[in-house]
Amino acid sequence: MSAGGSFRGSFPQSGDSGSTAGEIPPMVRTSLSPHPSPSLGDELPVADPLPFERPTPEEPVTPVPAEVPLGPTGRPMPAIPEPRPLTEHGHARVVSMCNQKGGVGKTTTTINLGASLAEYGRKVLLVDFDPQGSLSVGLGLNPHEMDLTIYNLLMQRDIDVDDVIVPTGVEGMDLLPSNIDLSAAEVQLVHEVAREQTLQRVLAPALEKYDIVLIDCQPSLGLLTVNALTASDGVIVPLECEYFALRGVALLKTTIDKVRERLNPKLEIDGVLGTMYDGRTLHSREVMDRLVQAWGDKVFHTVIRRTVKFSDSTVAGEPITSYASNSTGAEAYRQLAREVLDRCHDE
């Protein structure tokens, strides 16, 4: 190679008819190699083998503990017990799906957790408390064909909760539907006496017929969400495993704390659920680590992985547990149902 840095000689150039032995530069690997090849006759150094002693028969061999498998949250995965069958139903635990960020999986979790709990023999009531009405549409209802919705229940004193409840395609799971009318309630409720307790008051007569009530909140921390939290025993916070999803969680926690202090002392956070998790990306795993750092054992061991089957099942108007019963998504929500029942000491 010339001093000017020409690569002629390193690579064949156009017009080269082939290299002669004199033009071939010395093999770079030879000069860079930290371990020059020994020439014939050199003594090859032989490393001492690690001392290895066989245990004598008298010496007890300490058993190596079987490794506890780590779950997707990076913590050891506990065995989640099968829920026991119920012989009688009643006094429902009310749980809100709450996160003011949109599109994090609140509605998807409400439908599929509800359907999974129903598979385990629980009587479930889903409450669509979002004027978008996605929960009702996701269960196959037409928002324009609803005679009565939760709006009527909240605003008209002569309407009873049983007049508004409709069955769903899932056995053991009913629905309080909603549509855009509910957006007016947020404004009208402002003038009501005990406006934050309105949902709690209208739901009360239904509690004895169900084991669990799941409220699908809208993506805001306004008066409707405060009503949902006031009516609830627990909150589940679905969080997309994505960096921006972590923003705003402090505000959500403050809101939950305020509702507990001022309106509903029994309110507790049942768990934080990682949704749309993609274990192949470092990003998802990092977000999950951050969630566990911030929320500790409140984070459910179950995570919901990202799969297009959820969107498909929404179009079909049914839960994933029936639309794709054997899918990983369906299994994840069944596991979540077991974890929720275990955490809430379901009795």
Ligand SMILES: Nc1ncnc2c1ncn2[C@@H]1O[C@H](COP(=O)(O)OP(=O)(O)OP(=O)(O)O)[C@@H](O)[C@H]1O
């Ligand atoms: N695990 C998942 N994998 C892939 N897509 C998902 C998953 N969970 C939910 N989705 C899809 O993401 C979208 C938003 O989900 P969903 O409606 O449940 O969120 P949300 O929190 O209720 O939204 P909003 O705040 O608008 O009510 C939907 O199209 C849904 O099908």
Ligand SMILES: [Mg+2]
């Ligand atoms: Mg929703």
